[in-house]
Amino acid sequence: MAEKLNLPIIDLSSSDQASTAQTIREACVHYGFFYLVNHGVEDELINKVFDESKKFFSLPMHEKMKLTRKENRGYSPLFAEKLDTSAKFMGDLKETFNIGPIKDLPHSVLNQWPSEEFLPSWRPTMTSYYDKVISAGKKLLTLIALALNLDETFFEKIGASHNPHAFLRLLHYPGEPASLHEETYGASAHSDYGMITLLATDGVRGLQISREKDTKPPVWEDVYHVNGAFIVNIGDLMERWTNCLFRSTLHRVMSTEQERYSVAFFFEPNEDCIVKCLDSCCSEISPPRFPPVRSGDYLEERFRVTFLKA
Numbered sequence: 001m002a003e004k005l006n007l008p009i010i011d012l013s014s015s016d017q018a019s020t021a022q023t024i025r026e027a028c029v030h031y032g033f034f035y036l037v038n039h040g041v042e043d044e045l046i047n048k049v050f051d052e053s054k055k056f057f058s059l060p061m062h063e064k065m066k067l068t069r070k071e072n073r074g075y076s077p078l079f080a081e082k083l084d085t086s087a088k089f090m091g092d093l094k095e096t097f098n099i100g101p102i103k104d105l106p107h108s109v110l111n112q113w114p115s116e117e118f119l120p121s122w123r124p125t126m127t128s129y130y131d132k133v134i135s136a137g138k139k140l141l142t143l144i145a146l147a148l149n150l151d152e153t154f155f156e157k158i159g160a161s162h163n164p165h166a167f168l169r170l171l172h173y174p175g176e177p178a179s180l181h182e183e184t185y186g187a188s189a190h191s192d193y194g195m196i197t198l199l200a201t202d203g204v205r206g207l208q209i210s211r212e213k214d215t216k217p218p219v220w221e222d223v224y225h226v227n228g229a230f231i232v233n234i235g236d237l238m239e240r241w242t243n244c245l246f247r248s249t250l251h252r253v254m255s256t257e258q259e260r261y262s263v264a265f266f267f268e269p270n271e272d273c274i275v276k277c278l279d280s281c282c283s284e285i286s287p288p289r290f291p292p293v294r295s296g297d298y299l300e301e302r303f304r305v306t307f308l309k310a
């Protein structure tokens with residue numbers, strides 16, 4: 001049985017920056033997860049993204065396969081990815097669609113879009129959502145910088161949030177009859193790879209976190225949906241920057257009988273940004289645990305090992 005979990009709630013519109021930054025710090029140190037409210041992305045737009053996502057995943061398979069994932073953009077069918085690389089089962093019971101940077105040339109031309117004939121509102125809806133979540137993410141990064149006792153422009157100055165390598169990912173978990181496969185997950189246990197993830201969920205249960213990476217067996221706790229809130233979590237690159245002060249928490253999505261949709265936004269640093277332990281997070285007695293790494297190289301390698309096919 002999973003435990004009940006009360007994640008901190010961060011109000012992005014609060015005028016009290018100091019206390020918001022302090023709550024973010026506590027959330028990232030203890031959970032690596034929090035809820036984000038008043039983030040500036042309207043409910044109406046979020047609902048539209050879910051509607052358009054459902055329309056896309058309902059298309060015949062041969063239409064979806066015309067947009068098969070290339071350069072990490074486009075459609076991946078069920079079992080294409082296995083987020084828990086150590087597990088033996090065949091892959092995750094989910095289908096996905098990825099959209100990469102939209103305005104950042106030459107990356108923007110790599111995106112694939114469903115035909116306007118079938119889905120006329122798809123592209124403008126996704127583009128608008130992408131832009132709005134980027135704005136929310138940039139604002140959140142200024143508070144995360146304050147939470148780390150850095151200047152609020154830190155992530156901008158080191159080039160992380162300028163033309164970020166951010167990916168919008170639509171997810172569809174079709175669900176399965178109970179006990180069909182003991183060891184099938186919608187998304188198997190993993191931590192996210194990058195800087196921060198902003199997740200919108202549809203209210204169907206399934207997402208769980210395990211706070212202590214090294215506890216065996218892991219203790220799983222349910223993350224509840226909160227209307228209008230993003231579920232934000234810290235990724236591995238942020239964990240590397242902070243020398244594990246902020247945790248990139250293990251999470252998974254259980255496969256249940258109920259169909260589930262979610263929309264993840266992976267706000268990753270600019271590909272050329274070098275992620276190196278922050279001075280304030282290391283010392284002689286606590287040296288950096290990870291060597292510096294170029295963000296683009298790190299992310300590419302993580303995709304290489306988790307994708308079994310497109």
Ligand SMILES: O=C(O)CCC(=O)C(=O)O
Pocket residue numbers: 169171187192199201207251252253261262263264
């Ligand atoms: O669908 C969800 O709730 C979470 C998905 C997720 O963890 C991921 O795609 O990295």
Ligand SMILES: [Fe+2]
Pocket residue numbers: 190191192251
């Ligand atoms: Fe994830």
